[in-house]
Amino acid sequence: MTTGKTDIGTLAPKGGGFDPALVNKLMGKFGHGGFLNMEYVGHGDNWVELAIDWREDLVADPDTGILASAVIISLMDNATSMSIWTKLNEFRPQATMDLRIDYLRPSPSGQRVYGRGICYHLTNSIGFVRGYAHNGNPDQPLAHASGTFIRTGGQAT
Amino acid sequence: MSALYTTLPPYARALDMTVVDEIDGAPVIGMPFADRVQGRPGLLHGGAISGLLEIAAIAAIHQALRAKGSDSNIKQVNVTVDFMRGGLSQMTFAVGEVTRLGRTMANVEARAWQDDRDKPIAMGYMHYLIKAKREG
Numbered sequence: 001m002t003t004g005k006t007d008i009g010t011l012a013p014k015g016g017g018f019d020p021a022l023v024n025k026l027m028g029k030f031g032h033g034g035f036l037n038m039e040y041v042g043h044g045d046n047w048v049e050l051a052i053d054w055r056e057d058l059v060a061d062p063d064t065g066i067l068a069s070a071v072i073i074s075l076m077d078n079a080t081s082m083s084i085w086t087k088l089n090e091f092r093p094q095a096t097m098d099l100r101i102d103y104l105r106p107s108p109s110g111q112r113v114y115g116r117g118i119c120y121h122l123t124n125s126i127g128f129v130r131g132y133a134h135n136g137n138p139d140q141p142l143a144h145a146s147g148t149f150i151r152t153g154g155q156a157t
Numbered sequence: 158m159s160a161l162y163t164t165l166p167p168y169a170r171a172l173d174m175t176v177v178d179e180i181d182g183a184p185v186i187g188m189p190f191a192d193r194v195q196g197r198p199g200l201l202h203g204g205a206i207s208g209l210l211e212i213a214a215i216a217a218i219h220q221a222l223r224a225k226g227s228d229s230n231i232k233q234v235n236v237t238v239d240f241m242r243g244g245l246s247q248m249t250f251a252v253g254e255v256t257r258l259g260r261t262m263a264n265v266e267a268r269a270w271q272d273d274r275d276k277p278i279a280m281g282y283m284h285y286l287i288k289a290k291r292e293g
Contacts, residue, residue: 030192031193031195031196031198032194032195032202032204032205033202034192035171035192035194036204056167057168058167058168059166060166060167060168062166062167068166068167068168068169068208069211069236070168070205070207070208071168073211073236074202074208075204077202078204095243096238096240098239098240099237100235100237100238101235101236102234102235103234103235103236
């Protein structure tokens with residue numbers, strides 16, 4: 001996510017809360033999310049889990065079929081970004097300030113990758129997030145993420 | 158002077174990234190704007206910017222290894238991306254700089270920009286493990 005107009009806000013009318021499944025229908029069908037075919041998996045009070053299916057054109061190395069690490073960044077960017085709106089129960093325009101990913105192991109050929117983004121703290125202007133990626137078993141993570149998002153505009157009205 | 162590293166991974170080719178130039182011996186990667194790299198309407202997705210930074214970093218390190226006559230493999234350990242400006246709907250460039258190339262690890266810094274290289278839209282800081290190819 002980068003800065004921009006509050007287009008997603010139109011999906012979350014004032015006082016109507018925030019539905020990550022619905023919003024992912026926009027973020028996961030068009031643009032970069034659509035290219036990666038990002039799917040909604042589940043959410044809780046402060047987390048959202050999304051997933052991307054393995055695809056030949058998303059690999060880093062044709063010999064091993066290992067998924068390109070950047071696919072994990074995009075997955076974690078979207079999942080953590082949505083975790084903030086989920087915790088707020090409202091959309092607010094924001095931009096990724098920074099994002100760090102530790103790659104514990106590669107995501108193997110043919111395997112779906114899941115990314116869970118968690119908003120663990122929220123101030124008036126900053127959303128603090130972390131998360132992890134896995135191949136179906138959250139106890140065997142393949143990457144950890146942490147980052148911050150900055151609010152770029154007022155409350156969606 | 159070793160030949161410029163130009164064989165990009167399938168992921169990079171899928172996003173239409175190509176080697177367009179070189180700066181200080183490191184390949185400059187270009188990525189045209191298209192729907193598949195778009196986040197909010199008219200703006201680049203942070204993940205696509207990060208992908209461009211990672212491809213530039215990988216290209217820089219391969220180029221540096223090649224210049225040393227090394228055929229070692231690399232394994233990425235982590236990345237930190239700082240986003241400084243929104244990416245507009247135009248061509249984006251990135252180049253990596255290998256700030257240290259040791260026997261077991263390398264530090265790489267990558268910069269992404271659009272019109273002005275002195276106004277980066279994002280910077281990436283990466284660590285890579287250097288893995289010598291096994292004999293036989």
